[in-house]
Amino acid sequence: MTALRATGLVKDYRRGRAVDGVDLTVDAGERIGLLGPNGAGKTTTLLMCLGVVTPDAGTVEILGHRLPRERQKAMAGVGFVAGYLPLPNQLRVIEYLRMFGRLYGLRRPERAATTWLEHFGVPHLAKAMGTELSSGQKTLIGIVKAALHSPRLMVLDEPTASLDPDVALRVRTGLRRLSDEFGTALLVTSHNMVEVERLCERVVFMSAGKVVANGTAREVAERFGGDNLEDVFLQLAGKS
Ligand SMILES: Nc1ncnc2c1ncn2[C@@H]1O[C@H](COP(=O)(O)OP(=O)(O)OP(=O)(O)O)[C@@H](O)[C@H]1O
Numbered sequence: 001m002t003a004l005r006a007t008g009l010v011k012d013y014r015r016g017r018a019v020d021g022v023d024l025t026v027d028a029g030e031r032i033g034l035l036g037p038n039g040a041g042k043t044t045t046l047l048m049c050l051g052v053v054t055p056d057a058g059t060v061e062i063l064g065h066r067l068p069r070e071r072q073k074a075m076a077g078v079g080f081v082a083g084y085l086p087l088p089n090q091l092r093v094i095e096y097l098r099m100f101g102r103l104y105g106l107r108r109p110e111r112a113a114t115t116w117l118e119h120f121g122v123p124h125l126a127k128a129m130g131t132e133l134s135s136g137q138k139t140l141i142g143i144v145k146a147a148l149h150s151p152r153l154m155v156l157d158e159p160t161a162s163l164d165p166d167v168a169l170r171v172r173t174g175l176r177r178l179s180d181e182f183g184t185a186l187l188v189t190s191h192n193m194v195e196v197e198r199l200c201e202r203v204v205f206m207s208a209g210k211v212v213a214n215g216t217a218r219e220v221a222e223r224f225g226g227d228n229l230e231d232v233f234l235q236l237a238g239k240s
Pocket residue numbers: 013014015017018036037038039040041042043044045
C-alpha cells in the first residue's frame with residue numbers, strides 16, 4: 001500500500017504562492033528525502049500532507065485514508081518529528097512517553113517507551129525532566145515519541161538540525177533500523193546533503209514551491225550536471 005500520495009498541492013500565503021502544484025508519493029517502506037533551499041516550500045508541503053495546513057488545491061491520501069475526512073484513521077499510522085514541536089517542561093521523559101503511548105492506544109506504553117529509548121541510544125534520559133534536556137536531546141525524545149507506535153510512515157522535518165555528528169549518526173542508524181525492521185516509510189527534510197544521501201533511497205528536490213527533480217541521489221545530481229546533491233543544492237539556491 002502507498003504510504004503517502006499527494007497530488008496537485010497548492011498553498012497561497014499573503015506574500016505569494018508557497019507551494020505550487022506539488023505531487024509527492026511515498027511507497028510503503030520507502031525512504032524519501034525532501035530537499036530544497038530555505039523557503040522552497042518543504043515544511044508547508046509536509047504540513048499539508050499531515051492535514052495541519054489546509055491546501056488551497058490538491059488531495060492527500062495517507063495509508064489509503066483520504067484527508068481531511070479520514071485524518072484520524074490516517075494519523076494512527078503516522079509519526080511526526082520536528083524541532084519546533086514543544087515538549088512539556090513539567091514531566092519526566094518517561095511520563096511524557098507513557099502519556100503518548102496511552103494516546104496511541106498501546107497495551108504496554110511503559111515498555112514501548114523503554115524499548116524505543118534504547119533503540120535511539122538514550123535510555124539514560126528516561127528520568128530527566130523536560131527542563132533538563134538540551135535542544136538536541138529534546139529532538140531525540142521527539143523522535144522516540146513519534147516511533148512509539150511503530151508507525152507505517154514517519155515524517156521528519158529537519159530531525160538532525162540541532163544534533164552533533166555523533167548523535168545525528170545515532171538518529172540515522174535508528175531510523176534506518178526502524179525502516180528495515182518495521183518497514184516504516186520515511187519522509188525527511190534536511191539541509192544535510194550527506195545525511196540524505198546516506199539515509200534516503202530517493203530524493204525530491206523543491207525550488208520556489210515546485211518539484212524540480214525526483215530520483216536517486218545519483219540520478220538527480222547527473223540531471224543537474226553535478227557530482228553530488230550539494231552541487232544541485234547550490235545551483236538551485238543560486239537561482240531562488
Ligand atoms: N504561516 C505562514 N504564513 C505566511 N507565509 C508562510 C507561512 N508559512 C510559510 N510561509 C511562506 O511560505 C514559503 C515556504 O515556506 P516553508 O517554510 O514551507 O519553506 P521551507 O522549504 O520549509 O524552508 P526552510 O528550509 O527555511 O525551512 C516561504 O516564503 C514562507 O515565508
